[in-house]
Amino acid sequence: xxxxxxxxxxxxxxxxxxxxxxxxxxxxxxxxxxxxxxxxxxxxxxxxxxxxxxxxxxxxxxxxxxxxxxxxxxxxxxxxxxxxxxxxxxxxxxxxxxxxxxxxxxxxxxxxxxxxxxxxxxxxxxxxxxxxxxxxxxxxxxxxxxxxxxxxxxxxxxxxxxxxxxxxxxxxxxxxxxxxxxxxxxxxxxxxxxxxxxxxxxxxxxxxxxxxxxxxxxxxxxxxxxxxxxxxxxxxxxxxxxxxxxxxxxxxxxxxxxxxxxxxxxxxxxxxxxxxxxxxxxxxxxxxxxxxxxxxxxxxxxxxxxxxxxxxxxxxxxxxxxxxxxxxxxxxxxxxxxxxxxxxxxxxxxxxxxxxxxxxxxxxxxxxxxxxxxxxxxxxxxxxxxxxxxxxxxxxxxxxxxxxxxxxxxxxxxxxxx
Amino acid sequence: xxxxxxxxxxxxxxxxxxxxxxxxxxxxxxxxxxxxxxxxxxxxxxxxxxxxxxxxxxxxxxxxxxxxxxxxxxxxxxxxxxxxxxxxxxxxxxxxxxxxxxxxxxxxxxxxxxxxxxxxxxxxxxxxxxxxxxxxxxxxxxxxxxxxxxxxxxxxxxxxxxxxxxxxxxxxxxxxxxxxxxxxxxxxxxxxxxxxxxxxxxxxxxxxxxxxxxxxxxxxxxxxxxxxxxxxxxxxxxxxxxxxxxxxxxxxxxxxxxxxxxxxxxxxxxxxxxxxxxxxxxxxxxxxxxxxxxxxxxxxxxxxxxxxxxxxxxxxxxxxxxxxxxxxxxxxxxxxxxxxxxxxxxxxxxxxxxxxxxxxxxxxxxxxxxxxxxxxxxxxxxxxxxxxxxxxxxxxxxxxxxxxxxxxxxxxxxxxxx
Numbered sequence: 135x136x137x138x139x140x141x142x143x144x145x146x147x148x149x150x151x152x153x154x155x156x157x158x159x160x161x162x163x164x165x166x167x168x169x170x171x172x173x174x175x176x177x178x179x180x181x182x183x184x185x186x187x188x189x190x191x192x193x194x195x196x197x198x199x200x201x202x203x204x205x206x207x208x209x210x211x212x213x214x215x216x217x218x219x220x221x222x223x224x225x226x227x228x229x230x231x232x233x234x235x236x237x238x239x240x241x242x243x244x245x246x247x248x249x250x251x252x253x254x255x256x257x258x259x260x261x262x263x264x265x266x267x268x269x270x271x272x273x274x275x276x277x278x279x280x281x282x283x284x285x286x287x288x289x290x291x292x293x294x295x296x297x298x299x300x301x302x303x304x305x306x307x308x309x310x311x312x313x314x315x316x317x318x319x320x321x322x323x324x325x326x327x328x329x330x331x332x333x334x335x336x337x338x339x340x341x342x343x344x345x346x347x348x349x350x351x352x353x354x355x356x357x358x359x360x361x362x363x364x365x366x367x368x369x370x371x372x373x374x375x376x377x378x379x380x381x382x383x384x385x386x387x388x389x390x391x392x393x394x395x396x397x398x399x400x401x402x403x404x405x406x407x408x409x410x411x412x413x414x415x416x417x418x419x420x421x422x423x424x425x426x427x428x429x430x431x432x433x434x435x436x437x438x439x440x441x442x443x444x445x446x447x448x449x450x451x452x453x454x455x456x457x458x459x460x461x462x463x464x465x466x467x468x469x470x471x472x473x474x475x476x477x478x479x480x481x482x483x484x485x486x487x488x489x490x491x492x493x494x495x496x497x498x499x500x501x502x503x504x505x506x507x508x509x510x511x512x513x514x515x516x517x518x519x520x521x522x523x524x525x526x527x528x529x530x531x532x533x534x535x536x537x538x539x540x541x542x543x544x545x546x547x548x549x550x551x552x
Numbered sequence: 553x554x555x556x557x558x559x560x561x562x563x564x565x566x567x568x569x570x571x572x573x574x575x576x577x578x579x580x581x582x583x584x585x586x587x588x589x590x591x592x593x594x595x596x597x598x599x600x601x602x603x604x605x606x607x608x609x610x611x612x613x614x615x616x617x618x619x620x621x622x623x624x625x626x627x628x629x630x631x632x633x634x635x636x637x638x639x640x641x642x643x644x645x646x647x648x649x650x651x652x653x654x655x656x657x658x659x660x661x662x663x664x665x666x667x668x669x670x671x672x673x674x675x676x677x678x679x680x681x682x683x684x685x686x687x688x689x690x691x692x693x694x695x696x697x698x699x700x701x702x703x704x705x706x707x708x709x710x711x712x713x714x715x716x717x718x719x720x721x722x723x724x725x726x727x728x729x730x731x732x733x734x735x736x737x738x739x740x741x742x743x744x745x746x747x748x749x750x751x752x753x754x755x756x757x758x759x760x761x762x763x764x765x766x767x768x769x770x771x772x773x774x775x776x777x778x779x780x781x782x783x784x785x786x787x788x789x790x791x792x793x794x795x796x797x798x799x800x801x802x803x804x805x806x807x808x809x810x811x812x813x814x815x816x817x818x819x820x821x822x823x824x825x826x827x828x829x830x831x832x833x834x835x836x837x838x839x840x841x842x843x844x845x846x847x848x849x850x851x852x853x854x855x856x857x858x859x860x861x862x863x864x865x866x867x868x869x870x871x872x873x874x875x876x877x878x879x880x881x882x883x884x885x886x887x888x889x890x891x892x893x894x895x896x897x898x899x900x901x902x903x904x905x906x907x908x909x910x911x912x913x914x915x916x917x918x919x920x921x922x923x924x925x926x927x928x929x930x931x932x933x934x935x936x937x938x939x940x941x942x943x944x945x946x947x948x949x950x951x952x953x954x955x956x957x958x959x960x961x962x963x964x965x966x967x968x969x970x
Contacts, residue, residue: 170960170961171690171694171959171960171961172959172960172961188606188607188608188609188958189606189960189962190606190958190959190960191606193960195738195959195960197735197738197739198738198955198959201736201737201738202737207740207741208738209697209698210691210694210697210698211698261960261962262962265962272589273628276589276628279627279628280627280628280629317615318619319619319620320613320615320616320619320626321615322625323625523945524942524945524946527941527942527945528942537616539608539942540606540607540608541589541590541608541613541616542588542589542590542607542608542611542613542679543588543589543590544607544679544680544683
């Protein structure tokens with residue numbers, strides 16, 4: 135009975151969603167599997183974590199996005215294992231057969247073998263992570279206000295961000311702004327502006343993916359906001375009240391992890407050798423060697439030896455997702471398709487109000503102009519008219535008043551299912 | 553050293569906040585204690601629970617509201633016990649002395665001695681409750697879509713709301729609208745419009761606090777939206793997959809509790825006899841007998857025998873809070889103050905799009921006009937310009953498109969503290 139080829143896409147992030155959308159007119163049946171019911175606009179997660187935006191503002195239900203794509207079914211569930219020989223995906227115990235498979239499950243945080251640090255230094259990959267970090271940050275100021283012990287007060291007012299990639303830089307800049315501006319006049323026993331925000335980077339400079347000249351500018355902009363930047367030595371331990379750099383102890387009750395990522399563990403169930411970060415090696419067609427029906431897209435992909443590594447950013451995932459869908463259509467039409475080629479449009483990172491860096495190859499910008507480009511690009515790509523408008527209002531208000539619209543502490547559970 | 557009288561207000565809801573604000577120009581030191589960091593606009597909680605609004609849209613940080621009230625300190629913490637003779641409040645183990653005390657801790661859900669039902673039928677009093685209910689409702693449709701067992705499917709598509717006061721009516725009407733309109737075209741294996749929404753009321757009619765003519769109109773409006781209304785018999789048991797009315801079993805996986813409330817347990821620590829619902833009896837000045845320095849306001853109050861009971865609505869709590877503050881100022885100025893008098897402005901309940909009832913004594917309205925009054929009043933009273941604007945945008949969009957802006961499932965923890 136089932137005559138149309140069946141395509142399973144695992145993961146509704148940028149890569150998976152781009153693939154599903156590119157298949158909208160195809161004579162195939164598409165099944166999109168995701169653990170959550172929504173697509174998350176990850177580049178703005180740090181805004182949810184720092185109480186600037188509400189979680190719904192940067193997310194949209196997958197079902198709603200795809201409601202009019204009649205060849206597509208959305209399934210809320212966790213893909214546990216892929217049977218690559220049997221061509222089937224196990225979703226919470228139920229096997230789902232496929233003719234083509236696109237795996238787009240992305241990455242999660244990694245603690246370099248120290249998973250016990252996760253408890254004290256949460257990372258930022260999902261909306262739950264963002265709400266958990268938000269609660270930690272807001273609660274730290276509350277605890278500082280409540281205690282009369284000056285040493286404990288300073289521990290609560292010290293924030294350490296580990297890792298100075300784009301996420302670390304964004305968190306540090308925004309936290310400094312919250313301490314110095316947003317919370318002004320609100321406390322009676324502490325001065326929130328006395329809070330210390332430390333950004334620790336093991337490498338030689340902040341934003342290592344950018345040219346050195348922009349790293350220097352980014353560091354200056356961070357320091358102007360009051361962030362203390364420390365580069366060149368790695369964090370060696372994280373505890374409830376301490377972050378250690380070798381023998382040096384930083385007394386801090388709040389640490390945030392923006393350092394390491396590991397590929398989604400689903401890749402390891404494919405039965406092929408993954409790289410050290412858990413990523414799956416692919417051919418020039420983004421397929422698993424010997425399995426032209428299985429595509430790997432997004433952060434889970436390890437590019438072939440000799441190719442330049444792809445940045446872990448939304449445009450790369452989208453291009454891969456789109457390519458995988460096109461490759462399936464080509465195979466069905468028995469057309470040939472060239473190898474995947476990544477087209478880099480540029481890199482952007484924001485630091486704070488009117489502070490950002492932008493790298494477009496020969497053109498490198500920092501400061502106000504970079505910030506406007508960042509703002510425009512992020513609002514433009516955010517899904518759905520309503521989200522865009524509400525985000526703009528929140529940002530306009532934050533800009534004029536330093537207020538942040540989502541300063542509520544809500545307890546977040548540990549499991550991904552209610 | 554401490555010469556200014558010290559006023560402690562417990563609870564930052566409508567009653568407590570009104571009291572604190574009325575003390576803004578007084579020569580007293582005010583301490584506001586709350587378990588959460590935010591004021592919640594409770595009349596719109598059902599909108600958060602039904603995915604129409606984001607949680608931050610109906611809440612505002614207490615510190616931010618009160619940042620310029622220099623005589624006031626906000627403390628995040630739980631008041632565990634009141635030592636009425638020693639004039640002190642225990643907040644998480646630390647005693648806080650007072651000269652005047654205003655207790656405004658409100659009420660919580662009550663299951664008529666069946667606390668085991670709480671697990672299966674969550675109630676709606678706080679933002680966490682709302683997010684938990686939202687996750688249940690959205691997950692139920694996902695589970696219905698995922699199963700191939702028609703009986704299980706129908707169980708997931710059956711929603712029982714227990715209690716037909718304002719909250720129950722609002723939840724039932726909105727749920728029916730979500731099933732029939734919002735989710736249209738989004739599922740492939742179920743028709744969400746086939747969902748059954750049952751509203752069960754032990755009393756003789758829906759909205760018992762309204763005149764019978766408006767109850768009849770409200771029931772008609774609910775039925776037009778597709779809600780099945782059952783009155784006159786109480787729910788006798790709630791289980792994971794069943795709601796029982798006597799011998800009759802309703803097979804439902806989702807039950808929501810909007811039936812009973814009990815006063816906050818803090819009232820019982822005062823050492824005076826509380827009534828059956830846990831409320832604290834007060835004098836005509838809203839004070840505890842023999843303790844003119846201790847005021848009880850809001851839902852925790854049991855009015856003196858012979859007085860008409862006060863409705864458990866925001867205006868009543870606000871008036872009581874304001875009165876308690878005025879009474880403290882009068883005592884300090886050695887002025888006399890008459891007894892508290894409640895002024896009733898009217899009652900409103902909304903049912904769904906363009907459907908509501910309004911009771912202003914002689915003037916009774918239902919339908920579109922009542923709905924417009926409801927809408928205007930709620931947006932007007934919602935705190936803060938930004939919240940109002942965002943809520944209006946969300947509602948305008950929901951009105952035109954039936955979309956709901958906050959359809960994300962986030963796991964919510966059980967404790968009130970992160």
